[in-house]
Amino acid sequence: METPAEHAENLAQLIKAIESTYEVNQSEIARAIGVAPATVNAWKLGKRGSTRGPNPEKLRSLHGAFPKFSEERIFAAARRAAPGPLDEEAERRLLTLFRGLTEEQQRSKLIEMSALNEANKQ
Structure with a gap:
């Protein structure tokens, strides 16, 4: 169960948590979600690169590749509202x-x- 404190984390903290939990590095995260390692590095350093921030599909890919982290938690760390489910x-x-x-x-x-x-x- 995730705590409110976990929801207060930013994307850089989330990337560090993914690295620690799954024992992966930025390149492995990048490969798993189809982005350049520089993109994950920018997220980890708190540089968004654009005013829009991470692409929602890439955020969903993070959840797919690293399912111990809920989609809601990932979107919250990126300061975005998670899209609703669509079955x-x-x-x-x-x-x-x-x-x-x-x-x-x-x-x-x-x-x-x-x-x-x-x-x-x-």
Whole structure:
């Protein structure tokens, strides 16, 4: 069970915890999630590189490669809200609903969803 103190950690502290828990180095973390070692090094040094911070898919990849660290904990360390779960049934329902919209409504929803997605990246 994770404590509130663990949720207060930053991404640099999380990377150090992953290294310690899994006995891996930055290069191995980078390889496991498909980024350059310099990217993991920048995260560990607290350099975000861009105003957006780490890509949400790379954060999810951290959880996939190092599952002892929850997705919520990883996103919190990166100072991002974790995206909600989307199982196959939910995805199917969304697609069914989307197909029932007019072309104009579909364009509108895509714009709205894109804006929400971008807001979550900041």
